[in-house]
Amino acid sequence: MKILVSGSSGLLGKRIIRNLHKSGKDVVGISRRAGPFTSSLIDLSVNSYKIFNLLNLFNPSAVIHCAAMTHVDACENNKREAYTTNVKATQAIAEWCIDNHARLVYISSDYVYPGNDNGYDESSPVGPVNFYAQTKLGGEIAVKQVPHHLILRPVVIFGYDKNSQNYFMQMLSLRDIPKPREVPYDQISNPTEVGLLARSTISALEQGLEGVYVATGPESMNRLTFSQMIADKIGFSRELLFGMSTHDLMKKYPGMAPRPLNNGTNSSKFYHDLGIIPPTVALSLDEVIASIE
Numbered sequence: 350m351k352i353l354v355s356g357s358s359g360l361l362g363k364r365i366i367r368n369l370h371k372s373g374k375d376v377v378g379i380s381r382r383a384g385p386f387t388s389s390l391i392d393l394s395v396n397s398y399k400i401f402n403l404l405n406l407f408n409p410s411a412v413i414h415c416a417a418m419t420h421v422d423a424c425e426n427n428k429r430e431a432y433t434t435n436v437k438a439t440q441a442i443a444e445w446c447i448d449n450h451a452r453l454v455y456i457s458s459d460y461v462y463p464g465n466d467n468g469y470d471e472s473s474p475v476g477p478v479n480f481y482a483q484t485k486l487g488g489e490i491a492v493k494q495v496p497h498h499l500i501l502r503p504v505v506i507f508g509y510d511k512n513s514q515n516y517f518m519q520m521l522s523l524r525d526i527p528k529p530r531e532v533p534y535d536q537i538s539n540p541t542e543v544g545l546l547a548r549s550t551i552s553a554l555e556q557g558l559e560g561v562y563v564a565t566g567p568e569s570m571n572r573l574t575f576s577q578m579i580a581d582k583i584g585f586s587r588e589l590l591f592g593m594s595t596h597d598l599m600k601k602y603p604g605m606a607p608r609p610l611n612n613g614t615n616s617s618k619f620y621h622d623l624g625i626i627p628p629t630v631a632l633s634l635d636e637v638i639a640s641i642e
C-alpha cells in the first residue's frame with residue numbers, strides 16, 4: 350500500500366511519516382514547507398488542479414490528510430484562507446480518492462462539538478462554535494463521500510517538536526523564559542499525545558477501520574489543570590499560570606475566536622476497536638519529557 354501524508358512538516362504528519370518509514374512502508378509526504386519528511390511542496394489553498402496533479406504523480410492507494418490551517422484565531426480572522434485550505438483542498442483530495450478508489454483518512458477535530466456537555470462520543474450531535482471548527486466539519490462532509498473513509502477527531506495534540514508551537518512547546522518555553530501566562534480554566538478537553546495519535550492512526554488504517562471516531566486522549570481535564578501538570582513535570586512554577594475564564598480572555602483579546610468549553614470526550618470506542626490501552630496523560634507527558642533533546 351502506497352501512502353501519501355499531507356501536512357508532512359506539521360506535528361502529526363511528521364510523526365506519522367517517521368513511524369511509517371521506520372516500519373519500511375512506502376510513504377510520501379507533501380506540505381508547504383520543505384523538510385526531511387516532505388517529498389513535494391504544495392500550497393493546498395491555491396487550486397484543485399495542482400492537488401490532482403500531485404496525487405496523480407504519486408498515485409497513492411491511501412491518503413492520510415493531516416494538513417490544515419490549524420491556528421483557530423487566524424481562521425476566524427482569515428476566513429477565505431481557512432475555507433480554501435481546510436474545505437476546498439479536502440474536497441479536492443476526497444474527489445481524487447473517489448475517482449481513484451483510494452482510502453482517505455481525515456484528521457478532523459473534536460472542536461466540531463458545541464462544548465456544552467462533556468462526554469461527547471461518535472453519536473453526539475455536532476455544532477461548531479468557531480470558523481475553524483466549521484471548516485473541519487466542512488472537510489468531514491466531503492470525506493464522507495469517499496467509499497472507504499476514516500474520520501478521526503482528536504484535540505489539543507501535544508508533543509515535543511522543536512519546529513512546532515503546540516501547547517506542550519508553549520509550556521516548555523516558560524521553563525526556559527519564565528513569564529506570566531494566562532490560561533483558561535473553563536475549557537475542558539482531552540489532551541492527545543502526538544505519538545499515541547500517530548500510532549493509532551496508522552493502526553486504524555492497517556486494520557481497515559472506517560467511519561467517524563473520537564480519537565482524543567483518554568482523560569478530560571480543564572486547560573489550567575493540564576498546564577499545571579506540565580509545569581510540575583517539566584519544572585517551572587505553577588505561580589506563572591493565571592487562570593482566566595474564556596469570556597474574560599475574549600474581552601481582553603479582541604479577535605480571539607470562541608471556544609467550545611465543556612468539550613470532554615469519550616474515546617473508548619476508538620481504543621477498543623483498535624485493541625489499544627491508551628496511557629494516562631501523566632504517563633504520556635513522562636514519555637514526551639523523556640524525548641526532549
Ligand SMILES: NC(=O)c1ccc[n+]([C@@H]2O[C@H](COP(=O)([O-])OP(=O)(O)OC[C@H]3O[C@@H](n4cnc5c(N)ncnc54)[C@H](OP(=O)(O)O)[C@@H]3O)[C@@H](O)[C@H]2O)c1
Nearest residue numbers: 356358359360361381382392393394416417458504505506
Ligand atoms: N493541533 C491540535 O491541537 C489539533 C487538534 C485537533 C485537530 N487537529 C487537526 O490535526 C491535524 C494535524 O494537526 P497538527 O497539530 O499536526 O498541525 P500543524 O503542526 O499546524 O501542521 C499543519 C500542517 O498543515 C500544513 N499546511 C497548512 N496550510 C497549508 C497549505 N495551504 N498548503 C499545504 N500545507 C499546509 C502545514 O504546513 P506549514 O508547515 O507550511 O505551515 C503543516 O505541515 C490538522 O488537520 C488539525 O486540524 C489539530
